[in-house]
Amino acid sequence: MVATIVTLKIGIRFRLACRCAITSKNAGFTYFGLQFYAECWSDANLGRHYASNGPSSNCTGNDFVAPCTKSSPICVGQELTNYIYTIMDTPTVEGKSFE
Numbered sequence: 001m002v003a004t005i006v007t008l009k010i011g012i013r014f015r016l017a018c019r020c021a022i023t024s025k026n027a028g029f030t031y032f033g034l035q036f037y038a039e040c041w042s043d044a045n046l047g048r049h050y051a052s053n054g055p056s057s058n059c060t061g062n063d064f065v066a067p068c069t070k071s072s073p074i075c076v077g078q079e080l081t082n083y084i085y086t087i088m089d090t091p092t093v094e095g096k097s098f099e
Contacts, residue, residue: 013074016040017085025087033082034075037064041082050084059083 013034020040024032031050032042037060058081061072068075068083077083 013076016076017074021085021087030087031084032087033077033084035077035082036079037076046084050082056081 016038017034020032020034020042023040024042027042029042029044029046031046032040033046033050035041056077057067058078059068059075060066060078061068061075075083
């Protein structure tokens with residue numbers, strides 16, 4: 001049962017990241033952040049300011065508790081913390097376009 005719950009959480013986060021990326025890209029932005037587990041943040045100045053407070057350890061990986069790692073499929077920031085994504089010209093995941 002735990003594997004099913006983790007898979008569901010990854011799926012929800014993946015869909016959130018995809019929706020946020022598409023919305024941000026359509027608005028002409030290059031970056032977006034996922035904050036407070038399920039909030040999408042982006043604006044024209046995010047690229048200039050997102051690193052102003054330095055790196056944070058307040059981002060979570062798959063289970064909403066463990067810290068985000070390079071092997072985490074999707075990461076989100078906790079309260080008052082953005083996990084920043086860069087929007088690429090042709091976004092892909094495992095070689096497949098999600099547009």
